[in-house]
Amino acid sequence: MVRQRQAGAAATAVAVASVGLDRDPELFTEVLRLLRGYPFKRHPRILWSELKKEADFYQVPDLNDLAPPPPLVLPPEMPATTTIRLCRAPTKKTHWIPRSLCGPLPNDVRNKSYHLSICGAQALQAIDDSVLPKLGFVQHDDDTMDFTRKEKTVFYAKVDGLLPEVPVHPREMIRKTDEEWLSVTYWQ
16 A cells, blocks of 8 residues: 555656746746846846746736846947147237137146237137147147147946946046946047
8 A cells, every 4th residue: 555655656746747847947036036126137148038038938927117227338439639720819929829620629728728918809818839739739730830639538337326436547638427427538
């Protein structure tokens, strides 16, 4: 009688084993994590689409509310060139008036300039022509007073909602913070 019970239990175990599900245990574990309230963590072996299919198989409702945000794609590094033209001020002493050929003067140039008052005219911003090379500008040729500088804007993404610590560089010109990234413009 004991042998009949053991044989019956073995047959039942075989029957249960043949009904078992052959699903991916990693995906099932992640579905359970989501149901327990944990956020989806990006993983090299688990894609959200696979996890969604697994949850659909188990008929888990409203999984879309737990979907991760779309990946952040940063703009490419943006090279640019700024050209400054120096014009001689109408004074006895030589003063150079900087003019940007592509918008307002950059902040670093404006910070190195000084106010020049000319009788009967509004005050002008003047700059010593030796300052521009120190700010990365290169003179085209001796015939013109055009100076150019190459610049590059680099974007740094937030990590877990926090901005990375990017130390201030001596060639840094502009630093802007956005909701998703930090952009820093450097002169080269």
